[in-house]
Amino acid sequence: MEDLHLLNLTKKFGDVAAVDDLTLTIPAGSFFALLGASGCGKTTTLRMVAGLEDPTAGTIRIGAKDITNLRAFQRPVNTVFQSYALFPHLDIFENVAFGLRRRGVKDVKTPVNQMLELVELSALARRKPTQLSGGQQQRVAVARALINEPDVLLLDEPLGALDLKLRRQMQIELKRIQNEVGTTFVHVTHDQEEAMTMADTVAIMNAGRIEQMGNPATIYELPKTVFVANFLGQSNLITGTAQGRNGDDILVSAHGQTYAVPAARSTAAGDSIIVGVRPEKMTVLDAPDGHKAPASHNKILGRVTDVSYAGVSTQYLVRTPWEQELTVFEQNVIVGDRCSVGDEVLLHWAPEHTFGLDGKQDVHAGVAPEVLDLEAAALALEPRGE
């Protein structure tokens, strides 16, 4: 098996670049996820690899072989479509056998039955696609593509049409199948949780470009752009100015407070720095207990505006003196009283959990527009000057 290379791949629809000068290597045998909001160019990228869309510029190679100018039916690449696109006039067996028959394979019976066994559908071989449930159709779509032993299997939002429980099952199922066959899977999705649980490498795409790429934990712990910090999970971002160094830490002042950001964890070029921390890295203390926070920690005073208990954890919304709302997740391991709405609290977290981002970015990049609308509406409703 060989790596999939995308070199300076560009696709323009009119004047709009859906995919903008994308260069990417997807290692053979990996489970690779292209993650992004709708319209970020991830599906277009996938369709170019499949041969269903012609690139405006750039090259697609598998190993040393240039496949840019091959037609879709000539490429050693198969696709699992979002809507499955099973042939409604053919039964499950014939759907799975379709690729083999087109390539003139004589004995299709053995491989088709083997493949149906792999996806646990042997009993339904003579049913028509419409008689299957969503999850079963999904497995047929995977079998129909995999039976051709492609160099790369492309999955276009394959779980989008399934309900939550089934989606969980299929995530595990797909991972099992990938382990078993060892084919390179390129998975396009807008669901960050799906990407993180399934893929060993995630590339986050925004406006036709890759924002950050790596294994899910690395990206989550150390996002390099505001978009990634907001799009993959949630982040609390505070804009400040660099005031100097303290050993390996950059000292950033914001709203009269100084925060330590490890220099190695900052991608800021100038003095303007966005201080970032993930919600579960913060600890909430009642303000009178504030002295219990370690001296080296970064600290913020605020007032609790919302508490949502969610079993495993509790989510607090804390309003800072400069009217910014921060989110904190706390594991429910505390015995006794929790903070409640209106409490004055101290938030603190270790500097090594802090990351620094370039201050020239919009702090709302990557936040879903609906969330921003909701926040604006909530602020407008709030009674002022109490």
Added chain:
Amino acid sequence: MRFIRRNLLGVIAILVLVYLFIPIAVVAVLSFNKPSGKFNISWTQFSTDAWTNLCGVPGVCSSFITSIQIGIISTLVATALGTMIAFALVRYRFRGRSTTNLLIFLPMATPEVVMGSSLLALFLNLRFPLGQWTVVIAHIMFIISFVVVTVKARLQGLDPKLEEAARDLYANPRATFRYVTLPLVAPGIAGAALLGFSLSFDDFIISYFNAGTLVTFPIFIWGAAQRGIPVQVNALATLVFVVALLIVLGSQLVNYRRRRKLLSA
């Protein structure tokens, strides 16, 4: 009273069905009549004469066969052409596409009298001899519109992802058409062909203008109506109805069997 109130919908439905089927029933019943005079309009005596001697009246069978021939030829040609036009209109963007769409509708909107007479004028000007071929040309012309509309609807309902999936699974353009597009559009094409045939078989006005001395089945009936319609016409009409009914029942049966088989599988 309460019975009627409870079953009002059923009662009305039955009345409507009766209203629809009375004319057909009258035609079928009278095919077993032995009329006393020239006109087969009142029941006199049961007889199977017309059925045992279907071609007993001069001209009735030859006109019937002529109509079937014209129907088959014009349906085949119109279905082939109409299907191609439908594909072109749905699949490709080209100059004059919307104009073509509009023009395709015109024959359906034009009164048949106007179309028949203008075609006649055209054939006379070209000194084209009137007969079977002028009728065939005229029929093809108006059937095409119906074929295009029917096949287009089917094609527009076809998920383009299915053809992409075929291409993705090593089907070249020809194989994609043969194994995916055509089987999926076939019911639409078959429906269009059946519709086309019945339109052609049925047509009187346009045929009458352009037939010259040729006698199609509707023209024969028209002529016979002046002198008294022979019972054989009733018998042939009933036969056509029964054949159509059998085709419908047959397809229903096949569907039913298939469903049963799938459910038990």
